[in-house]
Amino acid sequence: MASRTVVRSSRWREYRSLPGEFLLAGTVQVDGSSTYYQTTGSCEVEHHTVVFLHGMASSSACWREQIAAVGRLAYTVAVDLPGHGRSEGEGYADAREYAVFLDRFLDALGVRQPVVLAGMCLGAAVALEFAARWPDRVAGLVLSGIADRFAVDEDALAMARAGLWSEAFWQGQLGPHAREEVVRLNQICWLQTRPEVRYADMLACANFRASGLPRRVRAPALVLSGTEDRITPPEGARNLCRGLGNSILEVVPGAGHVALLEEPERLHSAVARFLAAIGAPNPVPARML
Incomplete structure (x- = not known):
């Protein structure tokens, strides 16, 4: 059995996810607010x-199946962004602010090597x-449901600003063959997020523009796009890939905007190939809190 380093935080708990797999859940303080995360796998120095x-x-709840599977190959961390899930905070209307939060979150965990x-x-926009x-x-990027820009419906934004839920916009995230558990999980997460945070998220996506970003990215990237994605369609994903110096585009037939959840086995195999392709991380000892 692989050795495991436990990340200490203000509180943590351990629970079984899939047969033979354990997740650790805990919190760290980021800018004075409690930030919740889940993790599994081994953080030995040769693992990404x-x-x-x-x-x-x-929230991080959407990743439970993925972090358990990828945790067999790497040390995985799934975080609740501010204002989401079990994390404190108000959320942001700009992906750049979430990127600053991520920098501080990694510092709080004591993660030193590129991730x-x-x-x-x-x-994906935050990444x-x-x-x-x-x-x-950054050692690598796995990006799904992203393009050079997001197609966020103005009517859906107006409803979100009024604190209402646009079921049409929510349904538009899903492919026609999405599994019932994916539909249910996506709906639960959407409805459990505070209305003001939902609106801020939609604004962050609506205002995102990839122009200028790809040429500053040095890490290799795997970009996944569903053929039925109406928010970030494949052509927009191709435009993004053209700007990235070292990227692979994988189009997932029949999947919608949440392709990573709709086709988990395809995700797992794609991530496994990607991790193998980028090789072992630099041997910087992980300093966990």
Whole structure:
């Protein structure tokens, strides 16, 4: 059995996820606010650290299946962004502010070696902003549900500003063959996120522009796009990849905006190939709190 280093925080708990797998859940203080995260896998120095960043109006709960699977290959961390899930805070209307938060969160965990950022939707925009601003902290990018810009419906934004839930916009995130558990999980996360945070997330996506970011990114990138994604369609993902110096685009047939959740087995195999391709991380000892 691989050795495991436990991350100490203000509180943590351990629970079983899949047969033979354990997740650790805990909190750290970031700028005076409690930040919740889940983690699994081994943080030995020859293993990559993969940080999962959820999408708009979601939380680390959406990654439970993914972090358990990828945790067999790497040390994984899935964080609740400020104002989401079990994290304190108000949330931000700009992906760049979440990128600054991520820098401080990694410092709070004591993560020193470059990480692989795996982001979906808003989380992918945050990962790209982070990689452009702190290229030395990123070993690789796994980006899903992102393009050179997001197609966020003005009517949905107006409803969100009024504190209402646009079911049409929410439904538009899903492919036509999304599994029932994916639909249910996405709906639960969406409805459990405070209305003002949902609105801020949608604004952050609506205002995101990739122009200028890709040329500042040095890390290799794997970009996944669903053929049925109406918010960040494949052509926009291709435009993004053209600007990234070292990237691979994988189009997922039949998947929608949350392709990483709709096709988990495809994600797991794609991430495994990507981690193998970028090689072992630099041997910087991990300093965990």
